[in-house]
Amino acid sequence: MAQDIFTRFRGGCMMLLRKDGDTVVFLGTAFLAHPDGFLLTTAHNIQGREHLLVAPQETSTAFEPTTTETVTSCDVDLIAIDETHDLALLKLRHEFDITCPDHMIGVPDETPPGSGVMWLGYPFGFQHIFNQFIRQSLIAAKIKTQADVDVFLFDGAVHPGMCGAPLIAADDRRVIGVVGGLFVPPHAKEVGEPSVPSLQFSFAVSIKYGVALLEAQGATIV
């Protein structure tokens, strides 16, 4: 199961980077969401609209070095920002031959708590480790925030580099959310004990907001 999901999504799951002079800096994870070259990530990964790049991982099964000095990347344009739902839509600037599985977008509303989920990205990018990781857990809860945003809570701590990764339902191998970060209870409800740590839960916003961004650009969701 995990192997299938990893194989299915690894090619479209990329490092998000920003050009800084002659170098690049790591910003987080982005993933291919449409065969027209659209990628989704979290809005809080984006610093500045210009000079954004993505770098895919080699899709071999060989052992990869933990660190690398250089990265081969390609330009992307920031197409839309949805700050309310913490999402950003990017598009590959150049022409690519893209294979995107049909029906890769799932149905978040019909995915119940308790469902298995996986997510893959680059958790240690900020530590200069640029390997792709896959993790699995369960949907712990589905909540609507005070800003009226549908959010999945899942058990497991998301590392900063994983923000923007696709949250994938294990049973039908479809993307149901975009990983946002660690869940901090005071963000959801600022009452009670403010210092209660919650390192065991993370959140992802529903993919339906990503679909809305794509459809606003005229992309047909298959």
Add this chain to the structure above:
Amino acid sequence: MSKDAVPSEQNSDSWFHLDVHPWVFFGSAGLIISSVILTVLFAQYVGDFFEQAQYAMSKYTGWVFIWTVNIILIFVLMLMFGRFGDIRLGGPDARPEFSTTSWFAMLFSAGMGIGLLFYGVAEPVFHYAANPFAEPGTTEAARMALDITFLHWGLHPWALYTLVALALAFFSFNKGLPLSIRTAFYPIWGERIYGWRGNIIDILATTATLFGVATSLGLGVQQVNAGLDYLLGIGQSSGIQVALIVGITAVATWSVVRGLDKGIRRLSEINIVIALSLAAFIFLLGPTLFILDALLENIGYYVQNLPRLSTWHEAYEQTEWQHGWTIFYWAWWIAWSPFVGMFIARVSYGRTVRQFIAGVLFVPTLVTFAWMTIFGNTALYLEMFGAGGITEAVQDNIPVSLFVLFGNFPLSAVSSVLGVVVVITFFVTSSDSGSMVIDIITSGGNPNPPVLSRLFWAILEGAVAAALLVGGGLTALQTATITTGLPFAFILLGMTFSLYKGFSDYTAPQAFTLKTDRDLAEYKIKQQPPLDKHKTYGYRRLW
């Protein structure tokens, strides 16, 4: 999936809406009408020509058919047990349009139809009297008779239907392509399926389907007339037979105009209920214990002998028995596969590949085996342990043999009436599903074709049957239809490749490659701590 690929019932009652594919619609209609005129004018010549063609096809390309049906059966089984089994026709969120019971009723009514009724009795008796594997009239001959019958009506024909139906359903419902035979070649030809080669395939499928259904109807009403004459003494004439065609066509036209759900589904359900009642009737009044014993043994023998029988080609015997039986059947099922496959595809939205294959390959096969055992073994029981006389009746007149069989058991008047009703309802369900398939193809793959088009094809089907019945040439055109089995055999083999490629692409992982290397650039990476979220877009507003 494109949203318009969902086979809804929209526009099904828009009478004045005529949305057709002009090349396929008028090309098929022109070819059919001109063929009928030529056949009626030159019936003898056309008959001789296609008879020779069919003989040559059996003699020189019999091995092609045997390879084809076996390759397709193995391919379909591999799909069922392989990694593509979880693919759902219509996409992961699709749900079946029809209940499982209605689904079985429709695919069974379209798939086997009338042949089961007549050959359920006749074929085992024919093989009991003569087959190449055993001395006629012996216990071994009886065992082989059912085994050969199971071969001809079992997994192989349903595997052909499964392949065609699966390819059409997948490319139509999952990829948003038109529900048409040409669609199955999209992975190979791409957009060229919309050109002349796609038109030719669709015209060939339309013509073969119409001639197949119309000639069956024309020849079938002669058999019904013979049966009715045997039962009621009404005589046999072309007037009665044309009246039967008119009646059957009228009901079929009503059914196809009413649509899939309100017409064809209901008639199929009624048909299956009546057919099962007849089978239950014979099962209970006939040699019940013998039938139960035989069913188990027949299935076991079939499973044991399947590899041997399905690859046997009388190479060492140098006889021609197989031409008239096995090769004929393979050509016949292949020629019918576009029609039955298209119909099954149309009603199978929302099933997974595994459910679909289990439902289309195994369930009808088991039902067919039960049916053949009830009727065939009852006939053999009479021959082996009873009064006999069935062999003579079968060799004399196949449809009448059914009623001769009924006459050997109590309440034969009831079973005979039930038999006639089942014959007629099977004709109606074959006719309406055939019309629906032609409507879909000639309207460019629209799963809910316009009403005017449905009306046209349903009536044309009856008119062709009546014209050939009166003018002559029914057998000639039926033989011509069977000869289309050869080109369709190659089309089906192409479909296996196409479907495999389609499934592979569908489940392929995400990948992208640059069209030119100059679009990639290599940069040195600068280390930086995690982002300060207050300097980025989003995040805080989420909560």
